[in-house]
Amino acid sequence: MTNRERAGHPKDSGIRDPMAAAAHIRMLLPALSQGEQNVALWLLERGNLTNSPKIGEVAAALGISEAMVVKVARRLGYGGFKELRADLLAYYANLRVEIDEELRREDSIPQIVRKVFATERSALEEVESILDIDAIAEAARIFIRARHRDLYGVGGSATVCADASHKFLRIGIRSSVFSDAHLIAMSASLLEEGDAALVVSHSGESKDVILGAEVARASGAKVITITNSIASTLARNSDVVLCAPAKEAPLMGQNAAARIAQLAILDTMFICLAREDYETAERNLNKVLTSVAVYSTNDRGRTERRGTPRADKNSPDGVQPAKETARKRVEL
Secondary structure, three states, rough: HHHHHHOOHHHHOOOOOOOHHHHHHHHHHHHHHHHHHHHHHHHHHHHHHHHOOOHHHHHHEEEEEEEHHHHHHHHOOOOOOHHHHHHHHHHHHHHOEEEEEEOOOOOOOHHHHHHHHHHHHHHHHHHHHOOOOHHHHHHHHHHHHHOOOOEEOOHHHHHHHHHHHHHHHHHOOEEEEEEHHHHHHHHHHHHHOOOEEEEEOOOOOHHHHHHHHHHHHHHEEEEEEEEOOOOOOHHHOOOOOEEOOOEEEEEOOOHHHHHHHHHHHHHHHHHHHHHOOOHHHHHHHHHHHHHHHHHHHHHHHHHHOOOOOOOOOOOOOOOOHHHHHHHHHOOO
């Protein structure tokens, strides 16, 4: 079963992780019509299902027909409303209370810390619950065998790509990061069969990276995507899709929690890559760490020499304090 099929049919996946329900629904939201999205979002509101309402009560609360409620449940991959309700009730029963507490201007620092960390822990747990293991394995297989590897991302996603490229380089896997629309298109056009592009976009609707994915595939390269929704335009133009859906949090939005999940997926992929040839990865990592350590030592020595105190006729001992020298150099 492909990751697309697994995303659309939670009841057939054989996994009943209670944390998966909300993430699964958020992952499929873009595939729904606006009216269907309104129903799904209402169901995701914790208090609306507290008393385990019947389908008629849900329909009355939303001002829609019972048939519409059933349609949405089936569009989300469930056999009916009862299955959907059961999964969501199990999800909320396992959810930390503070997840639904909004960040407020008057919150104390301890409250902010608790709410932010709770939100990001929840995002990691939810993404882990729906992560397609076969897709992770396939992404690692494609990436490590590729001759050329491009990473595409714009805005905040560009920093995620840069972090991933840095990790990959540590074990000897070279890659190039592009965040400019023109450079993305240019590089994608030069890819060939046997190459790979890793694309990161939370919305999956950024035209710059969509174009890169389209051009890369047309050139014969494989495209791996990390995005919010399996139904996004970017996902439809990819060979392997890794989903990192995240609940929108006040002030933080969706991207903040999603970025944590994206980084966790890339960390997982990094370990999978290292596992493919552990001896080579370990050898390259040691070479890289040794090189950085030697550079740091040499650079520290140069810094110390540059910071040697100079004679100062106004100083009692004729020497200008090192801190004062450094401060003046910064001011210049």
